Amino acid sequence: MTAYGYFGPAGTFTEMALDAWAPAHGQPRTAFGTVDAALDAVRRGEVDEVMVPIENSVEGGVSATLDALATGSALVVVGEVLVPITFVLAARPGVTLADVRAVGTHSHGWAQVRGWMGTNLPGATYVPTLSTAAAAEGLAPEAEGTAYDAAVCAPVAARNNGLHLLAEDIGDVQGAVTRFVLVARPGSLPAPTGADKTTVVLFQRTDHAGGLLELLEQFAARGINMTRLESRPTKDSMGSYCFSVDCEGHIRDARVAEALMGLKRICADVRFLGSYRRADGQPAEIAPLATDADFASAQAWLEGLRG
Amino acid sequence: MTAYGYFGPAGTFTEMALDAWAPAHGQPRTAFGTVDAALDAVRRGEVDEVMVPIENSVEGGVSATLDALATGSALVVVGEVLVPITFVLAARPGVTLADVRAVGTHSHGWAQVRGWMGTNLPGATYVPTLSTAAAAEGLAPEAEGTAYDAAVCAPVAARNNGLHLLAEDIGDVQGAVTRFVLVARPGSLPAPTGADKTTVVLFQRTDHAGGLLELLEQFAARGINMTRLESRPTKDSMGSYCFSVDCEGHIRDARVAEALMGLKRICADVRFLGSYRRADGQPAEIAPLATDADFASAQAWLEGLRG
Amino acid sequence: MTAYGYFGPAGTFTEMALDAWAPAHGQPRTAFGTVDAALDAVRRGEVDEVMVPIENSVEGGVSATLDALATGSALVVVGEVLVPITFVLAARPGVTLADVRAVGTHSHGWAQVRGWMGTNLPGATYVPTLSTAAAAEGLAPEAEGTAYDAAVCAPVAARNNGLHLLAEDIGDVQGAVTRFVLVARPGSLPAPTGADKTTVVLFQRTDHAGGLLELLEQFAARGINMTRLESRPTKDSMGSYCFSVDCEGHIRDARVAEALMGLKRICADVRFLGSYRRADGQPAEIAPLATDADFASAQAWLEGLRG
């Protein structure tokens, strides 16, 4: 039995991500109020694996997750889930669109429906809530003193709280997707599948010339394709960054292993955040001459020369 | 007379940034409820220049600002201000720390005081507000129905609303700073000062091999130091990014001009977001052989050869 | 009228190169005993243009030419000719292969027929001569005291001296070609044809980190294809080199002009040795986004931004 956790409450897109993770079916699950709380629960061993959002195709990286993974005791990503994001505008039965004076939702949700709101509810004020699900809960029959008439939330949250839908699919960007990661304590490295990603955080050495270009060349010299690069402040001072990077391939692939060792040498620190199967199942594009067989053959040649 | 705007309400750190901008003294100013609204007011000509936050040394880039500058009709940065961020916990007179059950503030503010809260108010619930100043306003004498007892805000906001301070300087990271930019319509390029930065957004060409490394080499080939790189989703699909970049130097500097032209050639698009004096006044580190005189001398040599 | 010179004597492959240069037909020509003498004659104005060998597909660069062009007062290449190299073994009438005890030729010629000699004349000794044509002249009817019985030379030289052929096409490498260049005083830059090459000599700056990689990146950043790179000692000390480089394109092409200016900035010196039509007429491979139109459009964009 595996104890799962997720960034809650129930009814958020994060719970939908956990629903989409087959091994979690029928297993116990716990909702946590913040990403930090979820990750800390894994660190302390309260749960085994937690699902948290890491990136949205519209809003970008989820800072809280990126920063919590980059600091504190080590955690690793062991799985990835993509969830299409569809927002509804939900209200208590009897409320019509014309009645809506204020709308509640999480600030990230609000950011994704501002266009729709400007067109359809230009006079409505925005009330921030702790999550999109919390916005829907605020309109549940038993809730009192709620400062808004309608909630922007996932369809499931509207259903869970007995709301009816004033509008569906109101996101400004069609096809929006959020990427979630399943995080565990180090120790269990998923086996390579041929369609894997590896995530690392790179901390630059300040006393060493070169910079980002030099880091990227460590990937390039081994023919590795980078799929995401995000800078995050190290919190030391303005202008001091670390880089959160996803690349194609698995730490058990020779090219990835050699690139990681190269980065480890030239960085102040490299934090390994896991090798795991890509949610989209797209096989890694291995540059010509960078397969495991190419590496093995070069190694055999070298050993022959060294005698 | 210049009409100024800022991301309000009054009493936020953004207004403090505008206070710190000498040319704005004695000029009219308008607060806008969102970064988008402030930038649109400039675009429409309602105001001439607006102050908005762009980056925090702890929380990173301000997505709303980065994205609003990267899209829509063109705007340019004409100035930069750094404001030290100091949070206080403020309440109505008579309220003590022991009385606090719920704390209101903006989610970015909350992110920066979570450590202090965990230690000093472990049982308090968090209530999100539209801004740190709005949290303080919610406790003003005339405010009603507020769902929290204390606000995390700037000292000025506490003062403006007649609150007293339960605790000062409660940020988890000492020395936190937010960087603000003054944004105007294109047309007025600040003169080079020797201590300038240039900001651009780079959109990669998907049908052209190379990637980020190739973009960075355009800076490197002209000896230009990059001071910030942030990837932002282009909103088209997961994994499609643009890059928001600050580099040292001014578009009127030969090395910056040539790098921008190189980027313009190889990118799908380059959005110029201005050249402006650095708030810290630190002169650009010009690589050896990359001064304007070096460029002029190479140009004269070339023209001699071409006859 | 143009006065031509060439690295003689008559009957060498160099004269064949001059024969292949259409504008030289019917014009006066002078043979010079060394490459240096030929180039100095141009410098002094005795002749207008001289043909000299610069590279052989088997033996590599012609050091005397490379070094003479890299030093002294400026000269430029204004044309290029490729000549297939076919060696014959020639002797006085009546001499048979079995009679040959010693073979005369230039050391570069000898290097290209050593395999044939080892097989067919294993006992013959080698006698160096000043040129392959001089080897043939040594067997002319009027020549005396010649220390060899047969000459390795071009067919034309055998004919000129009344020799008969003991063997034809005896080069060890089939398809050997020598590249010749026509050299003039600066001032007359051939017009771009779309199938041009540019030749430069790059002298590295010793007090500036980076090295060869940094020089090559100046070409790469402008999408320019390099077709030849040769290091030559600068004669200062062991391990001090300059680089003789051919690249595709013409100094009047925007990408070449910008790359040359970049090199001029970061090198101790750049010696421009000309832009001229390729002998093989192969059009330059222009990288995507590196055409003159791409450069012009980026320049117009920049000027718009600079106001």
Added chain:
Amino acid sequence: MTAYGYFGPAGTFTEMALDAWAPAHGQPRTAFGTVDAALDAVRRGEVDEVMVPIENSVEGGVSATLDALATGSALVVVGEVLVPITFVLAARPGVTLADVRAVGTHSHGWAQVRGWMGTNLPGATYVPTLSTAAAAEGLAPEAEGTAYDAAVCAPVAARNNGLHLLAEDIGDVQGAVTRFVLVARPGSLPAPTGADKTTVVLFQRTDHAGGLLELLEQFAARGINMTRLESRPTKDSMGSYCFSVDCEGHIRDARVAEALMGLKRICADVRFLGSYRRADGQPAEIAPLATDADFASAQAWLEGLRG
């Protein structure tokens, strides 16, 4: 006992290089008439090690040696010797400078004294010989029918043949040096000394984009300093080159081993020509973070992560 060979005859600078190689003292030595013959004698096991010239600080690489090492059955460099080059003008007793009508020497020798000859013997003709020592032998008491009156050679060759000196130190470039290498069959890799060089020949893959820049980045990504790069034609066709490269460090150094494996992967072929102590004893400049300890520590880290 080790059987030595060298590019002869006796009295050349190559024999002086062998004299300077301490382990060769008191051992048998054989002179070979060409570099090819010397290297073939090692290949066939006739001798164990041969000394051949590879590079001159004035004239550049010795093509015959570079090409013979790059092809045929494998050979490796096991040592390096630097010899200062000092030329004398020598003649039979009784001959004065005013008597000299023709001068004999090897073409490489002639190339290095042309300036002196132009000034001091402007009317003298040049007669090529097989080596500088052969030029001196042509003036020995027993020699007959020699076509020149004076020889340009090493002082030792003048002494060996009973000649007197018309002029000393007549080289145009002061401080000229030739680098010689001691070549053996593979099998005996000299131990690392901390002041080593490694020599390889790199053959580019024609069906794989990238080119020389990509090869050089394999060295750069491991912080390795290149000390020599020479292109040589592969003899296939004009414009097809291989690269002969010396870099600092020993194949037993982790950084060199990894760079060689990287090159082996991306090149059509890599020919290893040995790791050996530098003649100048100058310790390798190891880039920061590229020591064996740095590589070992990165490897240990990786293995920990792989579990």
